[in-house]
Amino acid sequence: MREAHSVEQVRAAEAALMAVLPGGALMQRAAAGLAATCAGLLGRVPGSRVVLLVGSGDNGGDALFAGERLARRGSRVDALLLAPKRAHTAGLAALRAAGGRIHPADAPGFLADAQALVGGADLVLDGIVGIGGRGALRPPADVLAAAAARSRALVVAVDLPSGIDADTGAVAAPPPGPDRAAGPAGLDAPGAAPGPVAGAAEAVEGVGGAWHEAPPRPAGPGLPGAAARGDLTAHGTAAQAPAEGDAHAVFGTGMALTAVRADVTVTFGTYKPGLLVDPGAEYAGVVELVGIGLTPPAPVLRAAQHADVARLLPVPARESDKYARGVLGLVAGSERYPGAAVLATGAALRGGAGAVRYVGPRPVGDAVLAAHPEVLVGDGRVQAYAVGAGLDTGSEARARLATVLDAGVPVLVDADGLTLLAELGKSALARVPGALLTPHAGEAVRLLAGLGLATTRADVEAERLATAAELAAGYGATVLLKGSTTVIADPYGETWANPTGTPYLATAGSGDVLTGLAGALLATGLRPVDAAVCAAYLHGLAGRLASADGVPCAASDVAAAAPRAWAEVRRA
Ligand SMILES: NC(=O)C1=CN([C@@H]2O[C@H](COP(=O)(O)OP(=O)(O)OC[C@H]3O[C@@H](n4cnc5c(N)ncnc54)[C@H](O)[C@@H]3O)[C@@H](O)[C@H]2O)[C@@H](O)CC1
């Protein structure tokens, strides 16, 4: 299991440890682990070219001390000081003594030299900001982050990729180009996102007055300008080399990133939530945890691994019959949307329950039976219900939902069921002993509206953890919020991020498959939160198996791959 702690928790745990350790000991532990990982990634250290991006805090200190260790082992180490007057003093002295070269951002020709060094590096160490970071990267760090993404160097983030929010995984959107080129006011914009702008001054400090004085260059065919900035993805855009001193031209070409894109992140003491939740998780690449002796309290977020899921998955006892293994009642599909019922049933049959009972319109039941002859059709005793996939929202659907919510068994509510639930409000779940809601972002907006909270899809996507927790508390239910990172929150404060999954799962019917798996697991007697964690994990893994080698998959392929996902987990 991966456990993540908030910045506040990490700071408290660090303070407790620092109080009993000699000064600087913790940073040396961090730097030793970091240098060891970098050495491993480099393979051959002597002669390798390592570039350090060094910010104004202890994150930069870690990078400098790791650089010192690599320099002593024969690397050529160049440190780019983005805030020269505030770089870690002891770290700088150590690197200098080991033969490292120092390049302050206020030196003439810095930007061009820095970009050339990054372009020629084997490894770039991102020590711009760690858990003390606020908002988007500021100039010139944003330009160097883009240069690192374009270079062939391995990019290793120190503690976390600079620019991602450690607690949420949020990454600020690129600011519009014209604002940036507008002068001092525009310069403040990137740092002005959330929180204080303590570093705004150093953004200017870094490159002297050039940012203010160079005139904005109009966007032409070769300079896509503002529009291109918004489109910038992983590896920047092909752009021409900037003219020395013409910093605005650099921004005009869209060659800046609001956060570092790392291949590997070496994080200290514990995972940070932002490393487990997209977009931060995507920016972090492979995350390696280096122990530094912290003993933090209960985590704010967990991510299951194979073994955790294997421990939770039900195993039938020798004496089990189909009823003892659990029967799922699936209230799904309508004459308008029969496919949802067929898909959800197919997945439910692979979800570990003893039987699946379909309850719904006769023609849909016939279609379900034709596809899955092992399904029971019609009302009867069940251990849990899954309601909502393709249900429609008419009077018949409302009546079915009401019956299910009154049955006295755990209920998973999905899709149209969530739309109806948002109208009914949280009191509709009062008689359900264990509800599991599985919204996507749009449905989450509706559910929040049902609590009297107005929000947008974009807000939900930017605040996935907070949204899931808010819904869980508001409805008194476990909430599985689907998305590029699926997150799960229960009403007692337990929160999980799902580490499996693939963009190929963004396909019609994928949610119905998840409903089937989670519903079946609920029927086997798992707690709603455990059913949600296991189902999201298996679903993500099945999606990966079904889309292996980049072959697009249909939702039915994902359901068909579920047994292989199950087997892979069990092997752990
Ligand atoms: N406290 C400890 O005991 C340990 C801390 N360690 C390292 O220390 C880091 C935290 O250090 P700090 O608290 O000094 O904070 P950081 O080094 O993370 O960053 C704080 C500095 O960055 C500036 N800044 C904030 N947002 C910025 C942005 N968007 N662009 C540019 N500059 C920005 C601030 O003005 C401030 O000077 C951890 O992430 C970890 O790497 C490790 O050495 C392990 C031990």
Ligand SMILES: [K+]
């Ligand atoms: K960093």
